[in-house]
Amino acid sequence: MPAAQSTRRATLSDVARAAGVSVPTVSKVVKGRTDVAPKTRARILALLDEHGYSPRGTAPRDLPRVIELCFDSMESTNNLATMRGVLKAAEPLDVDVIVKITPREIDGATWVARVTDTQHSGIILVTSQLPEDQREQFSRAGVPIVVIDPINSPADALPSVGVNNFTGGYLATKHLIDLGHTRIAIIQGTASECSHARLAGYHAAIREADITPVDEYEEHGAFRFQDGERAAERLFDLPQPPTAIFAANDLEALGVFEAARKRGIPIPHELSVVGFDDSLQAASASPRLTTVRQPFAEIGSTALQVLLQLAEGTPLATQRLELTTHLIVRESTTTPPAP
Template sequence: MSSRRSRTTLASVAASAGVSVATVSKVLNDHPQVAPGTRSLVQSMLREHGYVPRASRRESAKAAPAVEIWANEWCTYSTEIIAGAIAAGAESDVAAVVTTIEHAATGDASWARDLAAAGRRAVITLADGPSPSQLAALSRARLPVVVVDPLNPPRPPAASVGATNFAGGLSATRHLLELGHQRIAYLGGPATTATNQARMHGYRAAMEAADLPVPTEYVRTADFCYPHGVKAGAALLDLRPAPTAIFAACDYIALGAIETARARGLRIPEDLSVVGFDDTQLAAMTSPQLTTVRQPLRAMGALALRIALRLAGGEEIASHHMELATELVIRDSTQAA
């Protein structure tokens, strides 16, 4: 049985408004010979039905198909994903339009219809998926959604592309264990997100396999951001005994922990080993260069765009959540205990 939403037609809008199809067509084309009251009624029915007019042949010839990319913030992490999506779009002759606009969660979903009318074929978001109301509006406008590196994988029909977070957390912690560290702490993102939990569970699995305890105060979660690394890193270093190594759930947290250690006169990695996650450009620019778990961010962006185009074309996909492999990149921020 097909789960695809039936297409709203001019006839269904006309029936709801109690007018002829010709009258609805005149309203859509802004024809002057329509009474104001009738025009207002038809426009209301068009919004209620979520009707998206087909672009004219002339408009379609002028405008290349495009995919909308929502990015809440600009940073080395997001630009890597966006670069991958743009490159994949160029290969398919599809434009990637990047915006930071957050559409209001209101009953008016005209913004979604406007996207479809402007030639958008799908929407890609980073980390934070659309809100339920946004997702509903996009669904009514027949715009498929793909979330890259989701904090929490969205439910179908939205799709998502992520990485092997559990395996990444496991490999990062095993690396520190192999260097002889036993007092290893974890600095993570929001506690309830699936991304954080997978990385943390990888850390705990490695510690448990090594038969090493994890003190409650050695696990601290807040946000995937630099200030969290600074604040939580300071709290860890105040402990007695303090950890000799930290696995941070993103590069920004790792760099914050390194900075707070330096402020106390500690050396990296002689006094404290630190491992990050993501392998953004900053990881290779810091001193010492950061050992980290590489997410294939560009490949994730490219895959998201290809999935979005398949969904826009009405194709079936094997899974609504796909994961690409992570890889531990050993640099200079870790050494033997």
């Protein structure tokens, strides 16, 4: 009795192994690129036909497109809001979304092979760093990528979606100044372009109000609860402690809450606090946290739209999209205490 034939769909890796070439080379032939030697091209075309390979985009029209949504971690509630935005936008477009954690110990070629083998339409990376070698691997294989809220601005050729961090930092500080505060500290986040932009917004508002900057009022952190707590403790120990603190994210702001609780400093009567993100914790904190809102769901839906444009070969008007931030005033800020 003859052996049953495998029903597994042929992949680019299968063809690449048979041809003795790389997956990106096979991908170039599939996409009609001309930068492949004629003999190699002919061999790959013959193997594609022999293996019955169906290139990306030739699946039956009733099958949905599939994209990957990769996070650096799922510890942040902000990531849940971003995922919700992607999923909500994908549903009416008949796009399936596979959620993953970004591979940590994987080389670019292996990751590219996994994506091309499954014929996914592209990848959305959230708060992740994509090494240059991996970016080049995906580019050569023709796999579209969009980055959301990167720690640092990605390469010019890599589209990204985020917010205007400078404006957010300015709005937070200007709000405290408008309440009458002049001793305003900032707890920064991880050394990165987004953190530097929030700091620049803080500086702009301070200069505009003609307030003398105080070096000791600029603390460093890494976007974590414990960073906010420790930085606040140092600020409280200054001879002239601040009456207001702008934290680079909500987690740091909540760390300030904890440090103030331990010292018996009531918020907002003796200390005003502003965060950045408008996370789920911001609205449930006690007192509820004044913060700068990042529209995470809208960021997710926008990233999906950009990715689908890339997958369809539609030119982008810009490689970087920055959405608007808004100040959400709640209960953690008020006028400074009387001298």
